Amino acid sequence: MAQEKTGRFPDPHEFQVPPELEGWEEMYPSHHLFSKDRAQWEKEQFWYQDKIHAPDPLPPLDLIFQEAWQIALSQYTTRVFCIPPAQGIAQRLMGCYLYICAIAPPAPEIIQEKAGHFEKRVFYVFEHYDELWDKWLSKFKTLGKEMEAVRIPEELPKFVPDDEVLPAPTGCYVSYDLIAAFDTLVNQMFKGWQYHFEMLNLTYLAYLMFADVARKLFPGISESAIGKMVAGAYVSMFRPEEELCRLARLATSLRGVAEVLKGDGTVQEKTAALEKTPDGRQWLEEYEKAKDPWFYVSCGSGWFHYEGSWLTEPEIPYGYIKGYVERLEKGETIERSLDDIEKQRDAIVSEYRGLIKTDEDRKAFDDAFNTIRTIYRYAEDHLFWVEHWFHTIWFEKIRQLGSLLVKYDMLEAVDDIYMFNRYEIPELLTELATWWALGENIPHRGTYYKDKVKKRKKILEAARQWNPTPALGVPPEEVAEPFTIMLWGITTDKVKEWLKGVDTTAAGDMNEIKGFASSAGVAEGPARVLKLLKDIGDLKPGEVLVCPSTNPSWAPVFTQIKAAVTDIGGLTSHAAIVCREYGVPSVTGTGVSTSIIKTGDIIRVDGDTGVVTIVKRAS
Amino acid sequence: MQYVRDLKALDRRSLPLVGGKNASLGEMIKAGIRVPPGFAVTTDAYVQFISQTGIRETLSKVLGDVNVEDVSSLDAASRSLQDLIQQTPWIPDVREAIQEGYDRLCRECGVDAVPVAVRSSATAEDLPTASFAGQQDTYLWVQGGGQVAHHVRRCWASLFTSRAIAYRVRNRFPHEKVFISVGVQKMVNSKAAGVMFTLNPTDGDPSKVVIEGSWGLGETVVSGSVNPDRFVxxxxxxxxxxKDISAKHIECVFDPKQGRVVNADVEPERQCRCCLEDREIKELVKIAKYIERHYGKPMDIEWAIDKDMAFPENVFIVQARPETVWSRxxxxxxxxxxxxxxxxxxxxxxxxxxx
Incomplete structure (x- = not known):
């Protein structure tokens, strides 16, 4: 079956990307490319596009996060906690898009060997989870602060200052700092990602275990029901929005502050106006307090440099605050009651529990539930600290390096630094250091780098216009790898749906798309397809959001939309969680929605059955 | 002797007097569940009828002699007993009581000659251990006291179908201990109707309510003559x-020309439309959960949604009995x-x- 032409995705070694992408390979390190020497193995695997971590074409430097998680996620499964039959997740790039593959289990004797380690190592983590989490958070915060403290030279001085030479030479100078700073940042990034997976694999495992117990007791229970039992309310990812609510409320209680915030001026004009009054200053002070860490939240997923954060794009939090202030003045409640959310969850759990018939099963259910509740917070909390807070710090530092390169005419724009991968940047920095060290009137290869940037930007733009294949290689008979199902929402049915999408050359033929019924309810409305996170401003109230996946900084948007549809998103996907929170119907993990639905199409989203119907095509 | 009792005056303890179905309807009304109004013709009415008319002896003699393994003898006995029940002249007390019950119902509904469903409700029926389902008769859209009385007797006669006689013999229910009551209940002029279970009958999942429904009266669903819409x-x-939506090609509706319910063709554009609105589904589930909680066991429920009334007052439960397969x-x-x-x-x- 898998051998039939229609039952498989393109062979990665025969696949042709559009000609405009010519030269894309040179942007990335060799280990991330499909390669002749590994062809046999690569052909036998199933590679699907990772829209969770890389919905967009990858700027070369942003690949560092992917490189880091490939190692970290995989090693915890294979070598650290030793989840017996599971192996790692491999990555490849095709036409600037990231494809991933869950590797088949190892030989039985390895599985056996791993089982021994697993038992010894994993239960310890569950037993000591609370103290481990405290330790984790404090060491992670320390790492972030260390990264923040890495000093990037602002300029290359004509002569090093006296105090670096007298009374005794420090021995190494700005040229060294420059090269070392980037190396340090890279090392810290890799360390952060090792920390990221410290407990995540186990969290997913516990989730799957609980889901399995729930399914044995209630054969037809849905993913969203399981998700509702497990999800917590006191989650770091909700904090940025809570802080906005708090600031909005504070604004309405202070004199003259709400008026300024409601105005149409820029953030700069607003802060300047607030600086003039004591109440304004008090509010700004509170804003500053909330900023670190909560406004380090990315405007996107945290995976791309161009997304920006609330730190770099203050118009976003200020815009949300304006909306909240207006709603408060209308007498509306803007905060969600977290206690109520917790209570609702407890009520759901106890109602299911009440349906269990035997004492033994009830005990097993309780045990399974306590196990997942012990650790599930990790799944909810780590995201803010790593993908948002930590990445935002990284982007700040990299931009400082970018500014330096611009200053000495190696690059044209600060963000052009992202057009080089992490192995190439030391080359640029070394050249800059050399140029400085050699003395006056020395030429450097700025033009060469600038041309490279131009070419690469063109390729990335072409890649963005291209609609990549959802998968490559041979689809498995059954997709059962736990993390693949849980995080990416990839199931056998999903793959079949994708194959349908691939076979349908004219997307106009397809009027029904299936996905996960992740938030109950039915809604109909005009679609707004947002392939790029930065286009969120186009969204109008009452539209149905259609996007690759959502992320936390979109939270306030969920009060505006009628429903949400995503290409990718498993049980813990952000869109699923937030839509349930807001009672907005959603279908996640549809695989092909952003390519089949067009902005303006009238679509119906059935969050009960997981079906998205195109009711009327936009003319 | 009470020959008729208002459903509102009944509860599950009334079973010996009014049979399982009627007792269950009374029980539900007491529990605040929306059940169409009606009355029960009690087992006393039946007993009084067969005693005073003197046919009781004939019944037990014929039943005593019948050989259920001999089909022709069984059929002959069945025919003669059914004729006996239907042709023996009424005793006035019982006949009047039925008329009064019906008149009262008409007044309660504010309608002359209110259409009713006449259903048998046997005292041994609907017990979880003996699924008699379908063994007694149901008559829909009966109007007028005379017709009601006539169909009450048809229900009585249904105790003596060949199948019912044979079933009792095989399951060792003594004939003289099975009495019959009849329920007379206002018809729901249903837009859609069907059944629901408070667990998933396919896999026993206790966390589900499974609803099956189709256009018109629920008989098409109960009898299996359409593929109903199905909701889990x-x-x-x-x-x-x-939400499995089927092509529902026929519906059971009252035909005023023929004066009876018929299976009419459903126009093509309505066949594949979902027979329930989302809010109706939610309301049914709410009621199903409530009924299950009230009885403390999984239940099998018949429901109907009235055409003319407003939501949620139009959602009616017309029957509820314990689910027998998974509970056992x-x-x-x-x-x-x-x-x-x-x-x-x-x-x-x-x-x-x-x-």
Missing amino acids: VDKVILEAGV KQAKSVIGAKSGYQLLMEQAMKRIKIP
Whole structure:
């Protein structure tokens, strides 16, 4: 079956990307490319596009996060906690898009060997989870602060200052700092990602275990029901929005502050106006307090440099605050009651529990539930600290390096630094250091780098216009790898749906798309397809959001939309969680929605059955 | 002697007097569930009829002689007993009581000659241990006291169908201990109707309500003459995970020209439309959960949605009985005594199938 032409995705070694992408390979390190020497193995695997971590074409430097998680996620499964039959997740790039593959289990004797380690190592983590989490958070915060403290030279001085030479030479100078700073940042990034997976694999495992117990007791229970039992309310990812609510409320209680915030001026004009009054200053002070860490939240997923954060794009939090202030003045409640959310969850759990018939099963259910509740917070909390807070710090530092390169005419724009991968940047920095060290009137290869940037930007733009294949290689008979199902929402049915999408050359033929019924309810409305996170401003109230996946900084948007549809998103996907929170119907993990639905199409989203119907095509 | 009793005056303890169905309807009304109004013709009325008319002796003699393994003898006995019940002249007390019951119902509904459903309600029927379902008769859209009385007797006669006689003999129910009551209940002029179960009958999942429904009266669903729409709804989070919409080609409706209910063709554009609105599904689930909680066991429920009334007053329950298949299975642990860690280890060891 898998051998039939229609039952498989393109062979990665025969696949042709559009000609405009010519030269894309040179942007990335060799280990991330499909390669002749590994062809046999690569052909036998199933590679699907990772829209969770890389919905967009990858700027070369942003690949560092992917490189880091490939190692970290995989090693915890294979070598650290030793989840017996599971192996790692491999990555490849095709036409600037990231494809991933869950590797088949190892030989039985390895599985056996791993089982021994697993038992010894994993239960310890569950037993000591609370103290481990405290330790984790404090060491992670320390790492972030260390990264923040890495000093990037602002300029290359004509002569090093006296105090670096007298009374005794420090021995190494700005040229060294420059090269070392980037190396340090890279090392810290890799360390952060090792920390990221410290407990995540186990969290997913516990989730799957609980889901399995729930399914044995209630054969037809849905993913969203399981998700509702497990999800917590006191989650770091909700904090940025809570802080906005708090600031909005504070604004309405202070004199003259709400008026300024409601105005149409820029953030700069607003802060300047607030600086003039004591109440304004008090509010700004509170804003500053909330900023670190909560406004380090990315405007996107945290995976791309161009997304920006609330730190770099203050118009976003200020815009949300304006909306909240207006709603408060209308007498509306803007905060969600977290206690109520917790209570609702407890009520759901106890109602299911009440349906269990035997004492033994009830005990097993309780045990399974306590196990997942012990650790599930990790799944909810780590995201803010790593993908948002930590990445935002990284982007700040990299931009400082970018500014330096611009200053000495190696690059044209600060963000052009992202057009080089992490192995190439030391080359640029070394050249800059050399140029400085050699003395006056020395030429450097700025033009060469600038041309490279131009070419690469063109390729990335072409890649963005291209609609990549959802998968490559041979689809498995059954997709059962736990993390693949849980995080990416990839199931056998999903793959079949994708194959349908691939076979349908004219997307106009397809009027029904299936996905996960992740938030109950039915809604109909005009679609707004947002392939790029930065286009969120186009969204109008009452539209149905259609996007690759959502992320936390979109939270306030969920009060505006009628429903949400995503290409990718498993049980813990952000869109699923937030839509349930807001009672907005959603279908996640549809695989092909952003390519089949067009902005303006009238679509119906059935969050009960997981079906998205195109009711009327936009003319 | 009370020959008729208002459904409102009944509860589950009334079973010996009014049979399982009627007692259950009374029980539900008491519990605040929306059930169409009506009355029960009690077993006393039946007993009084067969005693005073003197046909009781004939009944037990014929039944005593019948050989259920001999089809022709069984059929002959059945025919003669059914004729006897239907042709013996009424005793006035019982006949008048039925008329009064019906007149009262008409007044209550504010309608002259209110259409009613006449259903038998046997005292041995609907017990979880003896699924008699379908063995007694139901007559729909009966109007006028004379017609009601006539159909009451047809219900009485249904105790003596060949199948019913044979069933009792095989299951060792003494004939003289099975009495029959009849329920007379206002017809719901239903837009859609059907059945629902407070567990999933396919896999026994106790967290689901499964609803089957079709256009018109519920008889098409109960008899299996259409493929109904099917909804599987989670009891806790109330999402309908399955919504199977079928082509419902016929519907059971009252035909005023013929003066009876008929199976009419459904116009093509309505066949594949969902017969229930989302809010109606939610309301049915709410009621199903309530009924299950009230009885403390899984239930099998018949419902109907009135055409003319407004939501939610138009959602009616016309019958509820204990579910018999899964409830009979002994509650056995499906997971076994396992700790969270054992479960986690099992999960971790699961083989991953990727060819």
